[in-house]
Amino acid sequence: MTEPLSEFSLKNLISVRDRTNSLFKKRGIIFFRQAFNEPQEILAEQLESFHPIQDLHIERSDTPAFYEKITNSTKFQEAINKMIRVDTVKLQQQLQVFLREHKSSMPDDVADNLHIFLKYIVQFQRRAQMALRTSFEDCTDVSSVQDKARDVLTKVFKEGLITYVMPSLLEGLKQNPAFYKWVAGYFNDFLEQYGIYTIKLELNQEIDYDVLNPESPEVTDKEELHGKISDLLLLPYFFNDERYNGKALLCEGQCIGWKYEK
Numbered sequence: 001m002t003e004p005l006s007e008f009s010l011k012n013l014i015s016v017r018d019r020t021n022s023l024f025k026k027r028g029i030i031f032f033r034q035a036f037n038e039p040q041e042i043l044a045e046q047l048e049s050f051h052p053i054q055d056l057h058i059e060r061s062d063t064p065a066f067y068e069k070i071t072n073s074t075k076f077q078e079a080i081n082k083m084i085r086v087d088t089v090k091l092q093q094q095l096q097v098f099l100r101e102h103k104s105s106m107p108d109d110v111a112d113n114l115h116i117f118l119k120y121i122v123q124f125q126r127r128a129q130m131a132l133r134t135s136f137e138d139c140t141d142v143s144s145v146q147d148k149a150r151d152v153l154t155k156v157f158k159e160g161l162i163t164y165v166m167p168s169l170l171e172g173l174k175q176n177p178a179f180y181k182w183v184a185g186y187f188n189d190f191l192e193q194y195g196i197y198t199i200k201l202e203l204n205q206e207i208d209y210d211v212l213n214p215e216s217p218e219v220t221d222k223e224e225l226h227g228k229i230s231d232l233l234l235l236p237y238f239f240n241d242e243r244y245n246g247k248a249l250l251c252e253g254q255c256i257g258w259k260y261e262k
Contacts, residue, residue, distance in 0.1 A: 051203060052173035053232045055184050056166055058197045065239035065248065066194035067149035073136040076149055084128050087190065092121050094186045102179070110179050113172060117183065120165050127160035143243075150239065150248065157196065157237075158251040161187075166234055195240040196250060204228050204258075211236035213252045217259035226260035 070076045099106070099114045131152050139145045165187060172180035199211070206228055207214055218230040236253035240246050 051232055052177065053170055053235060054200070055173050055177070055181055056169060056188065056198070056235060057200050058188050058192050058237075060197040060238075060240060060246065061192060061195075063192065063195045063240060065150070065241040066196075067146050067153055067239075068195070068241065070146060070149045071142050072145060073134075076134065076136065076145075077132060080128055080132055084125050087193065088121055088125050088128075091186060091190045092118060095121075095183065098182055098186075106179060107176065110172070110176055113168065114183065116168070117165060120161065123164070124156070124160040127156045131156050146243075150241070153194075154239075154250050157191070157194075161191075162237055162251050163234070170233070191237075196237055197240060198235040198237055198253075201229065201232055201235065201253070201255075203230070203232070207255065207257050211249060211253055212255050214255050214257040217257045219261050220258045221261065222258075223260045225258040228258050229255050230258045231256040 066079065067076075070079055095114055095118055099111060103111060134148065134152050136145055136148060139148055169180060169184050169187065173184065201212075204225060212229075215233070220226070220230075233254040233256065234251075236249065237251040238246075239248040239250050241248035
């Protein structure tokens with residue numbers, strides 16, 4: 001007589017995973033290495049509320065906004081040239097090495113997207129190259145130099161990288177997080193070195209229209225959800241500029257909001 005199936009919980013799943021890992025390791029088989037340390041314990045309610053965009057969150061650090069070190073045209077030129085010739089080259093190399101080391105186990109669509117990301121980096125380099133034409137002749141003091149540098153760099157980062165790469169990374173994280181978490185980490189580190197960060201947002205929290213641009217709403221019959229976040233498409237990005245209390249908006253986030261209808 002067949003025994004009835006027992007209820008299968010998240011705790012059971014984690015136990016099976018751990019036992020399987022142990023069994024394979026005893027035979028010298030190592031699974032694909034993790035991008036980040038796994039949490040010690042995952043609660044079911046945390047799993048249900050988790051949104052892949054959280055892997056694109058960049059915590060605010062002590063690193064000041066990139067342009068706060070720029071005091072004149074020469075400093076601006078030096079900073080942009082370093083970005084083009086050193087920082088972006090390092091990012092390219094990280095992606096190329098990752099692609100080469102994991103090509104045999106990587107799905108074709110992931111490999112194709114990595115090549116697209118490499119093209120986005122080239123696009124970013126070209127935009128940064130164009131920024132070298134910026135004139136600071138009309139600037140009268142250091143503050144005005146930094147304001148102009150901020151405006152130029154906002155356009156470079158927003159239009160040259162963030163609005164292209166981050167939505168693509170989010171889609172990848174939804175489909176194949178084992179690979180895309182690594183890639184997200186590379187881009188997050190790249191942005192963080194310039195004093196760029198995001199704020200953490202959760203589903204069903206109130207929409208902050210100062211930093212979020214809601215798209216077509218999703219209808220709900222729950223009145224308490226009206227005006228709250230239904231889905232997240234892009235986090236808002238900021239420069240850590242002390243002149244603006246560490247919160248100079250670089251790029252608005254995008255979301256879908258709830259709309260109550262009876």
